[in-house]
Amino acid sequence: MTVQEQTAPTGAGVLTNADGLIILTRPETAKKDTITIKIPDLFISIVGKPRELNPFLEETTSTDDWACKIKWLGYKDRILTVDEYLAFRRPSSGMGPTWSVTEANKIPCEVVEHPSVEIFRDLVIDIVSIANDIYSCPKDIPNGEGSNIISVLLRQGYSLQDAIDEAGKMVLDRYKIWEQAVRDLPSWGEEVDAVVLKLVQAYSNVCWGNMNWSFVTSRYMGNEKEQARTTGLLTFAAKDIEKTARLPQSS
Numbered sequence: 584m585t586v587q588e589q590t591a592p593t594g595a596g597v598l599t600n601a602d603g604l605i606i607l608t609r610p611e612t613a614k615k616d617t618i619t620i621k622i623p624d625l626f627i628s629i630v631g632k633p634r635e636l637n638p639f640l641e642e643t644t645s646t647d648d649w650a651c652k653i654k655w656l657g658y659k660d661r662i663l664t665v666d667e668y669l670a671f672r673r674p675s676s677g678m679g680p681t682w683s684v685t686e687a688n689k690i691p692c693e694v695v696e697h698p699s700v701e702i703f704r705d706l707v708i709d710i711v712s713i714a715n716d717i718y719s720c721p722k723d724i725p726n727g728e729g730s731n732i733i734s735v736l737l738r739q740g741y742s743l744q745d746a747i748d749e750a751g752k753m754v755l756d757r758y759k760i761w762e763q764a765v766r767d768l769p770s771w772g773e774e775v776d777a778v779v780l781k782l783v784q785a786y787s788n789v790c791w792g793n794m795n796w797s798f799v800t801s802r803y804m805g806n807e808k809e810q811a812r813t814t815g816l817l818t819f820a821a822k823d824i825e826k827t828a829r830l831p832q833s834s
Contacts, residue, residue: 662830665753668735672712690778694771700779702764703786706757711793713753718797720747721804721811725823737828743819 694700716723716732723731729738732753736746765783770776797803798812811817 662738663735665732665735668732669709669712672716672730672732673708675712690782691771691775694775694779695782697769699764699768700782703761703783706761706764707786707789710754710757710790713750713757714790715793715797717747717750717754718794719803721807721817721819722802724819724827727823727826729827734827737824738830743824 713732720731720733722728723734724743728734732750733743733746736749737743741749768776768779768783771779798808801808804811804817807817
């Protein structure tokens with residue numbers, strides 16, 4: 584992705600996790616003229632049975648809690664390391680609720696929790712978190728948002744282009760680990776192996792779904808989303824980059 588120092592338009596808002604949580608627990612509160620009324624029915628249709636609803640709600644609540652924590656982290660008046668940032672970013676990625684749906688298949692716990700399978704869950708969290716930060720930086724940087732991997736790198740002294748390139752490398756490095764992890768998968772027998780491969784494919788679909796959605800919605804790149812998809816080019820205002828690169832002043 585290449586950047587130019589101009590001003591890029593930003594997109595519109597979407598339904599928040601908190602909104603979705605309220606609608607799932609109290610569907611009568613949803614507005615009758617919006618798609619939100621379909622959320623509970625859609626979830627049940629995907630899972631098949633409501634048995635996973637409680638884990639889904641618990642994970643959604645946890646995600647919202649961590650989203651507040653990482654927002655607070657972005658206003659800290661010190662330079663964060665990438666590891667420090669990711670320690671907060673991972674649990675706010677929204678992947679927890681996704682697992683409650685993705686892992687609803689009948690796979691033995693000892694298989695799902697085996698390190699050779701669990702590694703894919705960890706990789707998805709990092710890939711989605713870092714990629715989402717790249718896609719959302721056209722919105723975050725003009726707002727001076729500190730809770731973004733690009734903002735963290737800017738505050739470490741990277742130029743915007745170098746920060747995006749470095750974040751992109753982090754994603755590619757994790758895909759290399761993914762490819763090796765697929766080759767290293769052990770066998771639990773033909774029947775279980777087939778389900779495990781479907782689970783790994785589901786994990787992969789989460790990554791691709793995040794990417795595809797980011798170029799369909801106007802939330803992050805505004806009117807530049809098609810230009811970004813076809814050319815990899817985005818525009819930013821130099822003053823916004825400078826503002827985001829500065830550490831917040833402690834109160």
